[in-house]
Amino acid sequence: MDKLIPTTVVGSYPQPDWLVNRDILTGRSVPRVHAGEIWRPDPAVLERAQDDATILAIRDMERAGIDIVSDGECRRESYSNRFALALEGITDDPPATIISRNGKPTQVPRVVGPIRRTRPVEVRDVEFLRANTDRAIKITLPGPFTLSQQVVDEHYGDEEAVALAYAEAVAEEARALFAAGADVVQLDEPWLQARPEAAARYGVKAINRALAGQPGTTAVHLCFGYAHTVKDKPSGYSFLPQLADSAAAQISIEAAQPRLDLGVLKELSGKTILLGVLDLGSAEVETAETVAARIRRGLEFADAARIVAAPDCGMKYLPRERAFGKLRAMAEGAAIVRRELTGAT
Numbered sequence: 001m002d003k004l005i006p007t008t009v010v011g012s013y014p015q016p017d018w019l020v021n022r023d024i025l026t027g028r029s030v031p032r033v034h035a036g037e038i039w040r041p042d043p044a045v046l047e048r049a050q051d052d053a054t055i056l057a058i059r060d061m062e063r064a065g066i067d068i069v070s071d072g073e074c075r076r077e078s079y080s081n082r083f084a085l086a087l088e089g090i091t092d093d094p095p096a097t098i099i100s101r102n103g104k105p106t107q108v109p110r111v112v113g114p115i116r117r118t119r120p121v122e123v124r125d126v127e128f129l130r131a132n133t134d135r136a137i138k139i140t141l142p143g144p145f146t147l148s149q150q151v152v153d154e155h156y157g158d159e160e161a162v163a164l165a166y167a168e169a170v171a172e173e174a175r176a177l178f179a180a181g182a183d184v185v186q187l188d189e190p191w192l193q194a195r196p197e198a199a200a201r202y203g204v205k206a207i208n209r210a211l212a213g214q215p216g217t218t219a220v221h222l223c224f225g226y227a228h229t230v231k232d233k234p235s236g237y238s239f240l241p242q243l244a245d246s247a248a249a250q251i252s253i254e255a256a257q258p259r260l261d262l263g264v265l266k267e268l269s270g271k272t273i274l275l276g277v278l279d280l281g282s283a284e285v286e287t288a289e290t291v292a293a294r295i296r297r298g299l300e301f302a303d304a305a306r307i308v309a310a311p312d313c314g315m316k317y318l319p320r321e322r323a324f325g326k327l328r329a330m331a332e333g334a335a336i337v338r339r340e341l342t343g344a345t
Contacts, residue, residue: 003067003338004304004305004338004341004342004344005295005304005307005308005309005334005337005338005341006067006068006136006308006309006334007065007066007067007068007308007309007310007327007330007331007334008066008067008068008069008070008138008184008274008308008309008310009061009066009068009069009070009072009138009310009311009314009315009327010140010186010221010223010252010274010276010310010311010312010313010314010315011070011072011073011079011138011140011186011188011221011314012070012072012073012076012079012314012315012316013057013060013061013070013072013073013074013314013315013316013320013323014072014315014316014317014318014319014320014323015053015072015074015316016053016056016320018040018041018049019039019040019041019049019050019053019074020038020039020040021037021038021039021040024037024038025038025317026317029100029102029104029106030078030079030080031077031078031081032078032080032081032084032092032095032106032107032108032109032150032151033081033085033092033095033107033108033109034077034081034085034092035077035078035081036077038077047075050074050075051128053072053074054071054072054074054075054125054128054129054132055132056072057070057071057072057074058071058072058129058132058133060320060323060324060327061327062133062135063324063328064324064327064328064330064331065327065328065331065332065335066135066327066330066331067135067136068135068136068137068138068183068184068308069129069133069135069136069137069138070129070137070138070139070140071125071126071128071129071137071139073140073314073316075125079140079142079188079314079316080142080146080147080150080188081109082121082122083121083122083141083142083147083173084109084142084147084150084151085109086117086119086121087115087116087117087118087166087169088113088114088115088116088117088118089111089112089113089114089115089116089155089165090109090110090111090112090115090151091109091110091112092107092108092109092110095107095108095109095110096108096109096110096151096152098150098152101190101191101194101195108150108151108152109150109151109152110151110152110153110154111151111152111153111154111155111156111162112154112155113155114155114165115162115165115166115168115169116168116169117168117169117172117173120173120176121173122139122141122173122177123176123177123180125139126139126177126180126181126182127180127181129181130180130181130182136183136184137181137182137183137184138182138183138184138185138186138219139177139182139184139185139186140185140186140187140188140221141170141173141174141177141185141186141187141188142170142187142188143170143187143188143189143192143206143207143210143220144163144164144166144167144169144170144187144206144207144209144210145163145189145191145192145198145199145202145203145206145207146188146189146190146191146192147163147166147170148162148163148166148206149191149194149195149198150191159198159202160201160202160205160206163202163203163205163206164202164205164206164209166206166210167206167207167209167210168209168210170187170210171209171210171211171212171214174210174211174214174218175214175215178214178215178216179215182216183216183217184216184217184218184219184250185214185216185217185218185219186218186219186220186221186250186252187207187210187211187218187219187220187221187248188221189203189207189220189221189222190221190222190223192222192239192243193222193223193237193238193239193240196238196239199239199242200239200242203239203242204242204243204245204246207220207243207246207247207248208245208246208247211246211247211248212247214247217249217250218247218248218249218250219248219249219250219251219252219274220243220246220248220250220251220252221252221253221274221313222237222239222240222243222251222252222253222254223252223253223254223312223313236260236261236264237253237260237264240253240264240267240268241264241267241268243268243271244267244268244269244270244271248271249271249272250271250272250273250274250308251268251271251272251273251274252273252274252276252310253273253274253275253276254276254312254313255275255276255277255294255297255298255312256276256277256278256279256280256294256312257276257279257280257281257282257312258312260276262297262298262300262301263301265298265301265302266301268302269302271306272306272307272308273298273302273306273307273308274308274309274310275294275295275298275307275308275309275310276310276311276312276313277291277294277295277298277309277310277311277312277330277333278291278310278311278312278326278327278329278330279312280311280312280313280315280317280318280326283322285322285325285326285329286326286329286330286333287329287333288329288332288333288335288336289333289336290329290333291309291329291330291332291333291334291336292333292334292336292337294333295307295309295333295334295337296337299337304337304341309330309333309334310330311326311327311330315327
C-alpha cells in the first residue's frame with residue numbers, strides 16, 4: 001500500500017451477541033481445545049451465521065476507515081485452536097492440562113503423531129473476505145512457536161522438533177492463503193513473550209521456517225495477552241529485538257496499554273512496525289488527537305514509511321460499539337499525522 005501510515009487491525013473483531021454467548025466466552029480462559037458451547041446458532045446454520053458476522057465485521061472496518069481489513073476472525077473460538085485442531089497428529093480427545101501463561105491450569109491438545117496439514121483450514125475465509133471487500137486484506141495464523149507451547153507432546157520427545165513440525169504446517173497454509181488472495185499473512189506469536197528462554201533457542205528458527213519463500217507480505221504479532229485477561233502489562237518486551245532476524249517484513253507490537261518504551265524500535269530498523277496505538281484495556285474511546293500523539297511518539301524512532309497504525313491486540317473481547325469507535329479514532333488520528341507530514345489525507 002502506497003498510503004503513508006496506513007491503518008490495519010491485528011485480526012479479531014467482536015463477534016455479535018447472536019453468534020456467541022459472551023458470558024461463556026468472557027467467563028473462561030482462551031480456548032486451546034474445542035469450545036463448541038460458545039456458539040449460539042444450531043450447527044446446521046452456524047457457517048451461514050459466521051458468514052453474516054464476517055460481513056458485519058468487514059463493513060465496520062470499512063466504515064471506520066481502516067485501510068487493510070481482516071475477516072474479524074468471526075469463525076474462531078480463539079485465535080489458535082481452530083487451526084491447531086485441524087492438523088493431523090493433534091487431538092483433544094481427551095485433552096491434557098498445562099499451566100498457561102497467566103499461571104492457571106488450562107486444557108490443551110496432545111501431539112499423538114507426526115504433525116501434518118492435510119487440508120485447507122482458512123482458505124475459504126480468505127476467499128470470502130476477498131469477495132466482500134475491495135480493500136487490502138490480511139489473515140492471521142497462530143505461529144509455530146506459540147502452537148508448540150499450547151500442546152503436550154507425546155510423540156516427538158523434543159520441543160524444538162514440535163515447533164518445527166508446526167512450522168511446516170503453517171508454511172503450507174500460508175502459501176495457500178496467499179494463493180487465495182491474501183495481501184498480508186500474519187503469525188500470532190504471543191508466547192515468544194511468555195517463554196523467552198525457549199523462544200531464544202528456536203523461536204525465530206521456527207518462524208523463519210514458516211515464512212521462508214512466502215509470496216506476499218508477512219507479519220509477526222507479539223503481545224502480552226488480551227487486555228481482557230492481562231490487566232498489568234510491563235513497559236518492555238522480554239523478547240522482541242530478536243525478531244530483527246526473522247523473515248517477517250512486519251512486526252506488530254503492543255505500545256498503548258503498556259506505554260511501551262519505543263526505543264526498542266531502533267533495533268528493528270529493517271522492519272515495518274504495526275504500532276499499537278489503541279489501548280484495549282481502557283473503556284474510554286480514544287480521541288483522534290490521542291491516537292495522533294501515539295503515532296508521533298513512534299515517529300521519534302522509526303520513519304513514517306515504516307509505520308502502520310494498529311490496535312494493541314485483537315479486539316475480540318470488546319463491546320462492538322467500543323471497538324468501532326476506537327477504530328474510527330485510529331483512522332482519524334492517522335489522517336491527522338498524514339496531513340502534518342504530506343498535506344494529504
